[in-house]
Amino acid sequence: MTELIQIKDLKVHYPIRSGFFNRVTDYVYAVDGVNFTIEKGKTYGLVGESGSGKSTIGKAIVGLEKTTSGQILYDGKDVTKRSARHAIGYNKDVQMIFQDAMSSLNPKKRVIDIIAEPIRNFERLSDQEEKKKVKSLLDIVGMPEDALYKYPHEFSGGQRQRLGVARAVATNPKLIVADEPVSALDLSVQAQVLNFMKRIQEEYGLSYLFISHDLGVVKYMCDTIAIMTKGRFVEIGTREEIYTNPQHIYTKRLLSAIPKIDVAHRKEHMETRRKVDQEYHTLQKEYYDEAGRVYDLQTLNATHQVALRNVESEGV
Numbered sequence: 001m002t003e004l005i006q007i008k009d010l011k012v013h014y015p016i017r018s019g020f021f022n023r024v025t026d027y028v029y030a031v032d033g034v035n036f037t038i039e040k041g042k043t044y045g046l047v048g049e050s051g052s053g054k055s056t057i058g059k060a061i062v063g064l065e066k067t068t069s070g071q072i073l074y075d076g077k078d079v080t081k082r083s084a085r086h087a088i089g090y091n092k093d094v095q096m097i098f099q100d101a102m103s104s105l106n107p108k109k110r111v112i113d114i115i116a117e118p119i120r121n122f123e124r125l126s127d128q129e130e131k132k133k134v135k136s137l138l139d140i141v142g143m144p145e146d147a148l149y150k151y152p153h154e155f156s157g158g159q160r161q162r163l164g165v166a167r168a169v170a171t172n173p174k175l176i177v178a179d180e181p182v183s184a185l186d187l188s189v190q191a192q193v194l195n196f197m198k199r200i201q202e203e204y205g206l207s208y209l210f211i212s213h214d215l216g217v218v219k220y221m222c223d224t225i226a227i228m229t230k231g232r233f234v235e236i237g238t239r240e241e242i243y244t245n246p247q248h249i250y251t252k253r254l255l256s257a258i259p260k261i262d263v264a265h266r267k268e269h270m271e272t273r274r275k276v277d278q279e280y281h282t283l284q285k286e287y288y289d290e291a292g293r294v295y296d297l298q299t300l301n302a303t304h305q306v307a308l309r310n311v312e313s314e315g316v
C-alpha cells in the first residue's frame with residue numbers, strides 16, 4: 001500500500017453566533033466535502049485563494065481543529081476521533097510547520113528546548129542523548145551548533161523557518177503539514193528552505209501536505225496538486241496536468257494571473273488571459289451551480305479530476 005493518509009468527504013463548519021443569546025445563527029463552510037489521498041514519500045499541494053479553507057484542512061489533519069463530518073484514515077486506520085490517534089502514534093507521525101515561525105516558536109525558550117519539546121513528549125532521553133539529537137537536527141537544516149542556547153528572536157526569518165523544520169522532523173514523522181512554510185521569506189531564502197525540505201523528504205521518505213497560494217513554489221515542490229475555492233476542490237491533478245492541461249476555469253484563471261516576465265511572448269499571454277476571462281464570464285454555469293457552489297469532482301483519468309456540471313445526472 002502506498003497510501004499514507006486518506007481524507008474522505010471532510011467537512012469543517014464553524015458556527016457563527018450572534019444576537020443577545022449568542023445563538024448559532026449560521027455556519028462558515030470552511031471545508032465542505034473534500035476527498036484526497038497522500039501517498040508515501042510524495043508531496044501533495046493545496047492551492048487556493050485566501051479564505052478557501054486550506055489551513056483548516058491542515059489543522060483538521062493534525063488535530064488542531066475538530067472535523068464536522070467525514071473521515072481521516074491513516075495507514076488504513078480511522079483516526080478521525082482524537083482518542084484513536086494515541087494508540088497508533090499518530091501524533092508523533094504527523095507534524096506541522098507554520099507560516100510564521102516567530103509566532104509558532106516560543107520566544108521565551110531556547111532553541112534546544114524548542115526542538116527537544118516534541119521529542120520529550122514521546123521519548124525518554126538522557127540530557128546527553130537529547131543534546132546530541134538536537135545537534136544532529138540542527139545540522140540537517142544547516143544551522144550551526146551554537147544555535148542551541150539562543151532564542152528565536154536572535155535569528156533571521158529564514159533561519160527561524162529552518163528551526164521550525166528541525167522541530168517538525170524531531171519525532172521522525174511520516175507526514176508534515178507545511179502551511180505556507182516559505183511565504184514570509186524572500187525569494188533566495190525561500191529556495192534554501194524548500195531545498196532543505198526536499199532533502200529531508202528524500203532522507204526520511206517523508207510525505208508533505210504543502211499548502212500555498214504561490215503557484216511557482218507549488219510547481220517546484222508538489223507531485224499532485226489540488227486547487228480549492230470556497231471550501232471545495234475544483235480540480236485535482238498531477239503537476240503536469242494542472243500546469244499544462246488545466247480544465248476548471250478557476251484553475252485557468254489562477255494560472256493566467258501569474259505575472260509573466262518573458263517579453264517575447266507577451267502578446268500571447270495577454271491573448272490567453274483575455275480568452276480565460278471571456279470563458280469565465282460566458283461559461284459560469286459549466287463550473288458553478290446556481291448557488292455559486294462548486295460541483296462534485298468528475299474523473300477524467302486515474303490522476304485528473306475536475307468539478308464540472310454533470311449533464312448526464314441532470315437528465316438533460
Ligand SMILES: Nc1ncnc2c1ncn2[C@@H]1O[C@H](COP(=O)(O)OP(=O)(O)OP(=O)(O)O)[C@@H](O)[C@H]1O
Nearest residue numbers: 014028030048049050051052053054055056057213
Ligand atoms: N476559528 C474559526 N472560526 C470561524 N471561522 C473560521 C475560523 N478559522 C477559519 N475560519 C474561516 O474559515 C474559512 C477558511 O479559513 P482558512 O484559514 O482555512 O483559509 P486559508 O485558505 O488557509 O486562507 P489563507 O490563505 O488566508 O491562509 C475563512 O472564511 C475563515 O474566515
Ligand SMILES: [Mg+2]
Nearest residue numbers: 054055056179
Ligand atoms: Mg491559511
